[in-house]
Amino acid sequence: MGHQIRKGFANLMCTAGIGARASGIMKSAEASDKIIAIDGCPVNCASKTLELAGFKVDSHIIISELGIKKTKDKDLKENEVSEALDKTLEILQFE
Amino acid sequence: MKIEILGTGCSKCNKTKEVIEKVLKSTGVKAEVVKVEDIETILKYGVMITPAVVIDGDVKIVGKVPDEKEIKKWVTK
Numbered sequence: 001m002g003h004q005i006r007k008g009f010a011n012l013m014c015t016a017g018i019g020a021r022a023s024g025i026m027k028s029a030e031a032s033d034k035i036i037a038i039d040g041c042p043v044n045c046a047s048k049t050l051e052l053a054g055f056k057v058d059s060h061i062i063i064s065e066l067g068i069k070k071t072k073d074k075d076l077k078e079n080e081v082s083e084a085l086d087k088t089l090e091i092l093q094f095e
Numbered sequence: 096m097k098i099e100i101l102g103t104g105c106s107k108c109n110k111t112k113e114v115i116e117k118v119l120k121s122t123g124v125k126a127e128v129v130k131v132e133d134i135e136t137i138l139k140y141g142v143m144i145t146p147a148v149v150i151d152g153d154v155k156i157v158g159k160v161p162d163e164k165e166i167k168k169w170v171t172k
Contacts, residue, residue, distance in 0.1 A: 011143040023154035024141030031144045031158030 010036065015046040018053050034058045036092065041070040061088050096126040101137045102145040110160045111146045118166040
C-alpha cells in the first residue's frame with residue numbers, strides 16, 4: 001500500500017500503521033479503491049494485519065516467493081529487488 | 096478545537112473548507128480552521144489521499160468532502 005511506488009503505481013502505506021490504528025493510515029486505506037498486501041514471507045503479517053483491522057485484501061504478494069529469500073542477510077542485491085518489483089507489477093497488471 | 100483541512104489546493108479541498116465553515120456558523124461552535132497544503136505535513140498524518148479533515152490531531156475522513164451531518168457530529172461531540 002506512504003510513498004509513491006516507483007513506476008507510478010499505487011501508494012505505499014505502512015502496515016504497522018494499520019496495526020497501530022493510526023487514524024490517517026486507517027482512513028486512507030478505507031478510501032482506497034483496492035488494497036494490495038505485500039508480505040516479505042509466508043507468515044503473512046501484512047495481509048493478516050489488514051484483515052484483522054477489517055479490510056479486504058484484493059491482491060496479495062509474497063516477496064520470498066519472487067526470488068528474495070528470507071535470510072539474515074541485510075544486503076539486498078539490486079538485481080533481485082528489481083526482479084521482484086517487475087514480477088510484482090506483472091502480477092498486479094493481470095489482476 | 097483545531098480543524099485542519101489537508102489538501103494541495105484541489106476544488107474538493109476548497110469545498111471541504113466551505114462546508115466546515117458553514118456548519119461551524121450554524122452550530123455556533125468556535126474552532127480554529129487551518130488549511131494545510133504542505134505535502135510533508137499531510138504525509139506526517141499518514142494521509143495518502145486528499146482532501147482530509149483532522150480534528151485535534153485525529154483524522155476523521157480521507158478522500159472525500161464530508162457531509163454536513165458528519166461534520167456536525169464531529170464538532171458537537
